[in-house]
Every structure is written in structure tokens, then in C-alpha cells.
Amino acid sequence: MRDADEGFGVYVHWPFCLSKCPYCDFNSHVRHSEIDEARYVRAFTREIATTAERAPGRTVTTIFMGGGTPSLMQPATVGAILDAIGKHWAVAPDVEVTLEANPTSVEATRFAGYRTAGVNRVSLGVQALDDAALKELGRLHTAQEALDAVAIARKSFDRYSFDLIYARPGQTTGAWRAELTRAIDEAAEHLSLYQLTIEPDTPFAALHASGRLVTPDDEQARALFDVTQELAAARGLPAYEISNHARAGAECRHNLVYWRYHEYAGIGPGAHGRLVIDGTRHATSTEKRPESWLMRVEASGHGLVTDETLTRTEQADEYLLMGLRLAEGIDPQRYAAFSGHPLDEARIAALGAEGMVERTEDGRLRVTRAGFPVLDAVVADLAA
Ligand SMILES: C[S@@+](CC[C@H](N)C(=O)[O-])C[C@H]1O[C@@H](n2cnc3c(N)ncnc32)[C@H](O)[C@@H]1O
Ligand code: SF4
Numbered sequence: 001m002r003d004a005d006e007g008f009g010v011y012v013h014w015p016f017c018l019s020k021c022p023y024c025d026f027n028s029h030v031r032h033s034e035i036d037e038a039r040y041v042r043a044f045t046r047e048i049a050t051t052a053e054r055a056p057g058r059t060v061t062t063i064f065m066g067g068g069t070p071s072l073m074q075p076a077t078v079g080a081i082l083d084a085i086g087k088h089w090a091v092a093p094d095v096e097v098t099l100e101a102n103p104t105s106v107e108a109t110r111f112a113g114y115r116t117a118g119v120n121r122v123s124l125g126v127q128a129l130d131d132a133a134l135k136e137l138g139r140l141h142t143a144q145e146a147l148d149a150v151a152i153a154r155k156s157f158d159r160y161s162f163d164l165i166y167a168r169p170g171q172t173t174g175a176w177r178a179e180l181t182r183a184i185d186e187a188a189e190h191l192s193l194y195q196l197t198i199e200p201d202t203p204f205a206a207l208h209a210s211g212r213l214v215t216p217d218d219e220q221a222r223a224l225f226d227v228t229q230e231l232a233a234a235r236g237l238p239a240y241e242i243s244n245h246a247r248a249g250a251e252c253r254h255n256l257v258y259w260r261y262h263e264y265a266g267i268g269p270g271a272h273g274r275l276v277i278d279g280t281r282h283a284t285s286t287e288k289r290p291e292s293w294l295m296r297v298e299a300s301g302h303g304l305v306t307d308e309t310l311t312r313t314e315q316a317d318e319y320l321l322m323g324l325r326l327a328e329g330i331d332p333q334r335y336a337a338f339s340g341h342p343l344d345e346a347r348i349a350a351l352g353a354e355g356m357v358e359r360t361e362d363g364r365l366r367v368t369r370a371g372f373p374v375l376d377a378v379v380a381d382l383a384a
């Protein structure tokens with residue numbers, strides 16, 4: 001099934017950071033020698049061309065430059081990558097072009113250049129508005145520096161968002177309420193509010209395992225989640241996805257492409273894609289290590305290390321997994337079109353009786369506020 005007219009996203013991964021944050025398991029690398037951006041531009045351009053040959057005729061509706069730290073790129077590098085996308089695919093006149101930025105003063109000086117290059121939305125990794133917490137998270141900026149970067153983003157772009165991490169060690173609901181209130185005062189149309197996750201094989205995982213880093217227990221995490229939902233909604237930023245809040249119409253359209261399970265191309269080291277080729281949905285991923293990705297692209301025009309066709313069941317499961325993160329939920333008929341059979345009504349009834357899921361007036365199925373903290377279990381139950 002091709003998702004005609006449903007949006008086509010291009011994700012571009014910039015895999016470098018100035019330092020590695022101890023909680024982070026994204027594909028990000030620290031290099032002490034200078035990065036040859038011109039060489040990366042050539043490789044991005046080649047991989048875009050190869051991908052467009054496999055998935056021609058699309059109109060790009062969203063572009064997301066994520067990382068790593070894309071705001072370490074020179075504006076000219078960003079411009080060249082956007083030009084390559086425009087050369088190989090049609091681009092919608094109202095295309096959303098987001099760039100992820102770290103909120104330091106150095107990076108904020110590049111915002112005007114990014115806007116000129118074609119970026120129209122930035123997403124800033126503020127993480128906390130508390131200097132002690134920022135230090136504990138291993139961040140290179142202070143709260144004031146982050147707020148200054150937000151102010152520059154506000155002047156430079158019509159649309160900006162920033163990320164905060166909560167459920168941090170020792171965080172009380174009172175302290176989080178005050179911090180989130182301050183954040184909402186600074187926010188415009190969109191905020192991403194993530195609960196701290198202890199990712200395997202990170203320094204935080206080791207500290208956690210040894211008992212030196214203690215995160216809120218389930219009850220406290222739940223209380224922090226409830227504060228987040230209530231406060232953000234009361235201030236006009238309801239959750240449209242489990243961790244993402246926006247005013248109506250200001251949702252990140254690129255992320256909606258993922259969660260609505262539409263098509264997207266993944267470009268750059270360690271990028272994932274979902275492309276419908278000859279009527280079959282492919283799951284793609286590229287080599288993660290930047291230098292190895294470069295060599296692969298230079299040798300063969302792409303960095304693909306996985307290119308698997310998904311079965312109907314796999315597509316249906318992915319659709320559930322992604323779509324149930326959204327407040328709008330999923331369309332049961334689309335699920336049935338993927339899987340070949342309808343959702344199990346008995347399971348829906350049982351989850352409904354427990355207050356975990358509900359039907360909307362237009363027949364969609366969605367997870368309730370009570371169900372979100374146990375979303376994985378709800379999805380597993382419905383998919384089983
Ligand atoms: C690709 S990252 C980062 C963007 C940018 N490099 C930065 O750090 O400012 C996207 C977001 O994921 C969130 N994140 C990363 N690791 C996390 C974790 N272990 N738990 C919760 N949120 C996390 C952070 O809020 C981060 O801003
Ligand atoms: S959180 Fe951002 S800056 Fe920190 S290592 Fe991950 S991608 Fe890099």
C-alpha cells in the first residue's frame with residue numbers, strides 16, 4: 001500500500017556532538033579532528049540521489065535534520081543538503097524543514113544562516129532549566145544560555161520547539177511544576193517533554209545499576225507524568241503524542257509522518273527509513289559509524305545495511321506501535337488493511353473495561369491518559 005497524498009518525509013542524520021551526554025544512546029560520535037563537511041555533503045548528495053531513484057515521484061512534505069548535533073553544521077552544509085533534496089524530489093511549497101539544535105551561544109549565531117538556507121523550524125535540546133540538573137545530565141550549557149538560545153530561535157524562526165527531560169533523580173512534583181511553568185512561559189507552539197529513560201550501555205545505565213543514580217519509582221514517575229499532562233494542557237499545549245505537546249495545528253508534521261506510519265527516507269549514518277517500493281513496504285537502515293558510512297556511500301552510492309520487506313503482520317504491528325502513541329489513535333480499518341484481519345474485539349473490550357483504551361466518535365481507537373504510562377503493554381496486548 002502506497003501512502004499517496006499522505007506526506008513524504010526525509011530524515012537526515014548528522015552524527016557528531018561536541019561531547020557525549022551520559023544518558024544518550026542516539027547515534028552520536030565525538031571527533032577531535034575537524035569534520036570534512038564538504039566530503040559529507042558529497043556523500044549525502046549521493047545517498048539522496050540513490051534513494052530518490054528507488055523511491056521516485058514523491059513530493060517531500062517534511063524534512064528533519066536530526067542528530068547528533070545538526071547545529072554543528074555550517075549553514076552552507078545545511079543549504080547544500082536541502083538543495084540536493086530539491087534536485088532529486090519535488091518539494092511541497094509549504095514544506096516543514098526542522099533542524100535540531102543544541103542551545104549554546106555558538107550555535108545560536110548560526111540560526112540566521114540556517115533560515116536563509118531554508119530551515120523554517122528549530123528544535124532545541126534545552127533538557128532542564130536548572131543548572132545543577134544540567135550538570136548532572138552532562139550538558140555543556142547553563143539554563144540561562146539555553147533560554148538565550150530560545151530567544152534567538154524565537155526571533156529567527158516562525159516555529160520553534162524545545163525538549164525537556166523530566167523524572168530526573170530526586171525530582172519532586174513541586175520542583176517540576178515550577179520548572180515546567182517557566183518552560184511554558186518561554187514556549188511558543190510546541191514542547192517535547194520526555195521522561196528520563198535509562199538506556200542500556202550508557203554511563204547512566206552503569207550508575208543506575210550500581211545504585212549511584214536513583215530515578216523516580218513508578219508511582220513518582222506517574223505523578224510527574226500527570227503533572228506534565230495537566231499543566232501543559234491547561235496552558236494550551238495538550239499532548240498530541242505521549243511526549244509531545246502542541247497548540248492545534250502546530251504539531252511537528254515530520255514526526256506525524258512516523259506516527260501515522262507514512263513513508264520516509266532515512267539519509268546519513270544510522271538513519272532509518274520506511275519506503276513503499278513496488279507496492280511493498282521496506283524497512284531500511286544505514287551504517288551507523290560515520291566513517292564507514294562515508295566509505296560505503298563513496299563506493300556504492302548508499303550506506304544501506306538493512307533493506308527488509310515487511311510482512312503484513314509486521315506492518316500492522318508497526319502501525320499499532322506508532323499510531324497508539326498519538327492522542328488521535330489509530331484507524332482500525334487501516335490496521336485491518338495491513339494485517340488482513342480486524343483487531344480482536346474481545347481484547348479491546350477487556351482493555352476498555354480497565355480504562356486503558358477507548359473508541360472515538362469517528363470510530364478510531366486510542367489509548368487513554370491512564371493507559372499511556374503502560375503503553376507498551378497495551379500495544380503488546382492488542383498486537384498479540
Ligand atoms: C537526538 S536528541 C538531541 C538533540 C540535541 N543533540 C541535544 O541534545 O540538544 C533528541 C532528544 O532526545 C531526548 N533524549 C535523549 N536521550 C534521552 C533519554 N535517555 N531519556 C529521555 N530523553 C532523552 C533529549 O531531550 C534530546 O533533546
Ligand atoms: S543528547 Fe544530544 S548532544 Fe547529547 S550526546 Fe545525545 S545527541 Fe549528542
